Amino acid sequence: MDFEQDQTDASQFQQYKHKLEISYRKFLDYITPHIIPRWIATYIIIIIFMGRILVVEGWYIVCYTWAIFLLNMFLKFLTPKIDPSLEQDIQNDSVEAGTNKMDENDEDFKPFIRRLPEFRFWFKTTISTIVAIFCSLFSIFDIPVFWPILVAYFIILFFLTMRRQIQHMIKYRYLPFDLGKTKYGSK
Template identity: 65%
Template sequence: MDSAPSEPNVFTKNYRRVKVTYQYYLDYVTPYMIQRWIGTYVLIALLLIRIMVSEGWYIVCYTWAIYLLNMFLQFLTPKFDPSLEQEYENESIEEGTSRMDENDEEFRPFIRRLPEFRFWFKATLATFISLICCFIPFFDIPVFWPILVMYFIVLFALTMRRQIQHMIKYKYVPFDFGKTKYSKNNA
């Protein structure tokens, strides 16, 4: 019996090479946030132009928009939900196991449930897949598109109202603009 390790087959070698190359380019584009989002917006424009010119694939567009709305809500939501933490604190107070006082407010930075890079990556991938689906006749299901648009507007308004109320109630701001920025000169 030959106990020497066998060489990986051609498929495994090529798969590893593609995987390493893919990761290299992801690592390369990570610091270029503005350029990444510009590329995504160009892809979104191509998708919307395709849908408007062909006058079809409204279900694909609607599904894509609902997915982006879901991801945007995850982007706005903190990783550690304050409403769940407050529930846990109330339960522990009732059980008598709480050691924290009302004055024990510690600083917690805003950590997103869905980080910006993953949001960009998923949005770009979803847009690319939707663009490909817009060239497949199977996905061109006839629907009355104004109803889909109205339903999406209502869904967007209701979910954003609920998210904004949650942000006001638990006093967190998911964006950096408007916050005080400190530099070396100010210190």
């Protein structure tokens, strides 16, 4: 008798889990095209988190870890899916081997495809901010540190990585944004 009851409880749980997954997917599908409202909601969550950190004057390690994670995600967002430096090395090796002779003026159009798409970047940013807020509720994560050093280290890290990324973008002539590009379509 208990075995049959366990089976029905398990199947009811599976049904409930399946309905919850379907609802979650519907919600994600619904909000996908609404880029600006999604980011506004995320910025509000970020402001709440930063306000909490400033008001309680603690959880600087949580904030630092969150900021490093966001920097990592931002770099993936700016980086092309196929690294042009690796592609150029492959082309150079094939030209040296004599298998592929390309003229220097022969450049194919290659659209910019991000390593981390915008939706995934938004999703990971939102989830990481919610996790950081959750972690800031527990005193176990409030490790005492001298926060100005963390801020200075993050600023240095940010400028060094962004300088390297911008040099990479200039060297391989790609622009991860649609600024100044021709738009076609109806007026």
